[in-house]
Amino acid sequence: MEQVTTVGIDLAKRVFALHGADGAGRAVLRRTLRRDQVMEAVAALPPCVIGMEAGSGAHEWARRFRTLGHTPKLMAAKFVAPYRRNGKNDGNDAEAICEAVSRPGMRFVPIKSLEQQALLSLHRVRQGFIAERTGTINRLRGLLTEFGVVLPLRSVIVRRDASKAAEALPGLARRAIDDLLAHLRVLDERIAAYDRELEAQARGCEPAQRLMKIRGVGTLSALAIVATVGDARDFKSGRQFAAWLGLTPRQHSSGGKSRLGHITKRGDAYLRCLLVQGARSVLHTATRHADRMSRWVQGVETRRGYHRALVAIASKNARIAWALLSRNEELRIE
Template sequence: MEHGITVPAGPAHLKKQIPSLLEDAANLLSARMRALLVELRDEWKKLEEQIEGIDQELAQTATKEDNCRRLLTIPGIGPLTATALSAAIGNGTAFHQSRDLAAWLGLVPRQHSTGGKSRLLGISKRGNPYLRKLFIHGGRAVVARVNRGNHQFGSWLTRLEARSPRNVVVVAMANKLARIAWAVLTTGHVYSAAACT
């Protein structure tokens, strides 16, 4: 901005404008600044290639392992979540019921009881924060993308959205995904939309 050069916010805009910034001899960028931009652009490109390679490796790993293949049949669960959950809990038999897994992930409401009255608060956020974040992102994807008319989640999501804020709906969906994942892992069956309620 000191030299009158502005780029809209976001990596896509910057990636698009770097070549024209480097080629424009009329702008007031010094030779050192141009060299630094070239170095940063090359480093950025290398990081993107490394990320793409790791993503492909995770996808291959997920398709080779039986637990991960079954988890991938659940909407909102991709290779990253499938491999992380499988590595963390194996076949899920350490948990006696699906609610135990959801509680371990911190996707259940906290309770506060006083004077014989019990109040439900926000989620407990106990357990594995990385897996919780992955499930919440998966829940957000399902809420945003699932075809409400053709999927078992559709009517449940619509009813829940009518009475709850968006983030509550997302966390409820993440909780449901965790419970389905537990069922898929412990039974050894693939996910079936018809079996979900």
């Protein structure tokens, strides 16, 4: 058998498919393995490039394969799909991954460390609690509406008036509303605890401290960028980083005519959301400042409108963040 130089692995919960190719691109390895057999099989291979789709558990497998002397690379699943030649199954997926990882123009996902994933887990769980809190408030409003009590959308008013409105309701309904209010208080406490932990993490993270000097980048945004990106030098430029976050326009150009549409919305939706939310604060406070950034922000809003100005600010902040991280510099305020 020829020496394997490139391997594609289709990750799964129990059964993994491997496809290996030699230096000429010929298939020399096709295997189906159980989860507990993967490390032994990969350890027996010579040092090679191992491609995987960036899904659940991919970063952990990449870290393990790296300790064996291999070069793991992760790719978005949508970039792998065009290389699948036949119907979708595990073997064809592994072959497509093996083909895609060898393409010179392929864009890869940075491999996260254990610390990065642990930090991101705080963000994910906190976001889950926030979504659950929003759902609980909506459930309260919907339940009270069934009894003719219509509360405004503002959460402060719902918290304040729900208990008072429940006093006139039957006992069973009152009990349900009291349980929802108690659950809401528990969620508030958990979210506050996560906020305190993230603030403590930000105080001890020097790159996050540098990023927080950017207007519109706070504790959450700075920590999320540090945990998501890792080594910013994996990106060639700030524009590539902004494009990776989905903050650049989608192109529909042909025949020498350039047509730009809405932003692509690729990449990490959570990080993109944080940057856009931070852009809102920059835009809303721009009239109070006379610096170069504020003048530019007001000019963009005048020319292109409110929402495009938000995206432009978020994209600019992403590029500034890339420059600070990749060059290990402090923000120079003009």
